[in-house]
Amino acid sequence: MFLLKRLNLFKGLLQPVLLLGGLMLLGTLGYILIEGFSFLEALYMTVITIASVGFNEVRPLSNNGQIFTIFLILINLGLFTYFITLLSRYFFDLEFLKKYKMIKMENSIQQLQNHVIICGFGRNGKESAQVLHDNKIPFVVLEEKNELETDLGFEVKYFMKGDATKDEALLEAGIKNARAVIITLPVDADNLFVVLTAKQLNPNATIISRASQDSSIKKLKIAGASNVIMPDKIGGAHMATLVMLPDVVELLSMMSTKNNTEFRVAEIKAQKSISLNELDLWKNTNCTILGIKDQSNNYTINPPSSYHINPGQSIIVMGSDEQIENAKKMV
Incomplete structure (x- = not known):
């Protein structure tokens, strides 16, 4: 897995390298068939032609050999231009740096112990992350978006792009060593699938899931959710309680979220x-x-x-x- 990630870092350069190898193979075979060169002579002739170093030919070329050499040079010019363009975009557009940072972060996540995985980073996911951050509890955000918002107001140290419904994504987020999983996907069916997967991968983890429908609560608990939260219901009850006992609600909220030494x-x-x-x-x-x-x-x-x-x-x-x-x- 580690080696595959390192190879993936240079995936953007694979195509031009393969094209270059194909061009060298074409040139070598062409000189062997057209001029009757030996393999070493044909390879040498191909390399000095592609590299445009200006060395002498192995032997004087026939008309067909000269036409083939012109053809090889023109293809090489197009390939060289394409390679430079791709290389410039890969490094100057920070694509390489982004991939490197992502792989480095994934390696750091694998070292985490007793952390929390937040699946989905909508309104509920952000609020959960804010509370965990304030209480210095390490967490990993697993989200399908390429990047998170920059104006969150708190730092998300560990972020992974991935589909939480897939085993591979949860494993890369460190589910085996996680203490809890918070599932905040907008669709109950997706939440149910993640609960089943997370419970299978780590039976000891506390699993907390969001639900939109009353009928989903029982199914999520049967699937393995430790707690099922309906944000709309809790929000409505919280607002009504604020009318009756505003100071008590404020105190209880502070007690549950504003922990310190x-x-x-x-x-x-x-x-x-x-x-x-x-x-x-x-x-x-x-x-x-x-x-x-x-x-x-x-x-x-x-x-x-x-x-x-x-x-x-x-x-x-x-x-x-x-x-x-x-x-x-x-x-």
């Missing part, structure tokens, strides 16, 4: 059995417990102190990086 919301997987009263995270670490998720994916919001935690349950806590690390040690 001083404040963030995190999940801690419990490794032992203990009650919240015995654990007393607030007293021991200053962490606040927001809720608990059990093995059946049921949530208990603001659990009482008598709540008993079992191994495998997830505790959603709020605090600084240091406080959360101390809480992890306790549970």
Whole structure:
């Protein structure tokens, strides 16, 4: 794969090189058949003719040989002009540089671990990328467009042009080492196909898919999506909630997206059995417990102190990086 990508870097120069090789073969065969030259003599005669170096002929040419030489020179002039034009466009139009940067980026992507793949870079894809960027989570954008917009307001370090519905594109985006895949394609059928493919390539990855129709939610979850989001529904509910509880919604939005070393919301997987009263995270670490998720994916919001935690349950806590690390040690 690595060698093929390197060869693809010079793919634009392959045609003129093949034409040059074909011209040399034609010239060599022509001198052998017309003048009766040996292979070495015919090859030497072809090279000095094409190169226009002005050396003496191997032997005086017949009329047919001279006509053939004129024909060879004229073809060579056309080929030389074409080759120079192509070479100039290849390097001066930055085509070579673009391909080189793309191959270098693809190699860097293969070294990533625990990153997120964003399939599709429309409105939802951009918003996801913005949040991941703000929280310093590495991500790869997989999009069919040749280039991304230049006025995004944040840096997209890893970008790949490709069709997310194809196995090869997901593999090149590092699906094997990815922690999650966010699928934001506009067509539900395409999202379903990507969910199936991603789940097959990396069963452990968290897969989050966009859906446009209510009927697609169940199908996407059966296919392997961990969560299915309907942007229109969420947007409408968010707007209505802003009317009722504007400050609360603003605070929750900040808590979920504006993480930093001083404040963030995190999940801690419990490794032992203990009650919240015995654990007393607030007293021991200053962490606040927001809720608990059990093995059946049921949530208990603001659990009482008598709540008993079992191994495998997830505790959603709020605090600084240091406080959360101390809480992890306790549970």
